Amino acid sequence: MYGRPATSAELPQQAPSHLPAQPQEAQQSDAQAPQPAQQIRRPRRITVRTLRRMKANREKITMLTAYDAPFASLLDRSGIEMLLVGDSLGMVIQGEANTLSVTMDQMVYHTRCVSRNAQRAMVVGDMPFMSYQVSPEQALTNAGRLVQEGGAHAVKLEGGADVAPAIRKIVNAGIPVVGHLGLTPQSVHAMGGFVIQGRKPEQAEQIKQDALLLQEAGACCLVLEGIPSALAAEITQLLDIPTVGIGAGDGCDGQVLVTHDMLGLNTEFVPSFVKQYSRLHALIEQAVQQYISEVKQSIFPEEEHSYD
8 A cells, every 4th residue: 555567568458347348349341431530438437426326236335545646547447446545645655653744735746646547436635634624714725725736536534523514615615525434543642543443332322423424514425444343334324425444344335445555565564454465565576686686697688678
């Protein structure tokens, strides 16, 4: 949450099975007059209306993190519905212990890298620590930057009743907002660490009330992180807007993971809620070691990798 990129000739030409099939053009006979070149049809963008329709149809929503152009393009072409440019980049990309040092300028930069390369997925830009807590006006200004400069289609804020006024302000300006409840990483010090939330009855009730408040304030979607599965399922049933869980069980309307965790790029701590679908760190280490060996032995570059 690399190697050599595939060329266009190496990429599969058939769309993933979960994407809508494109109509095939009738073959032109030699006797027919030449037709104008077929216009390239861009995939239909995922929007807040799409998310609501998916919830109504009980179709699960998929979200992964992206912080740069190559991953944005790969994940988008694979069919992911939502790309979260998370402030988790502080930990995943910058190697920090938490997300608190990430700045607004950094979020704008990384969001722009992702939005330029996502043709179908809905790009959600994270509002970093202290970019929305001072006032609703401050929140709107910074949300506007993520949309105007970063190209985000929506922004994400952490918190419950305390951020509802900021959400109203942003939504009234025409910017979709994704809420975030439960284990909120920007409150790591207040929570005493990355601790599961909602196990105590009073905590669970507060999270439910906050979820309803965020929906009433205009949030289009809600991330539920690090809460008991039964609580997440109950909140999902209470809300008209979709929920996306991370460490919140399978009762949510969708799921999100940090891409680097899911692909096994991390060799250190892996949260218990993460399923590693690959072990890319081992493949990368093997490729790098082979490269080092071939350079040391003057095997690389060969003639085919050199110019006359």
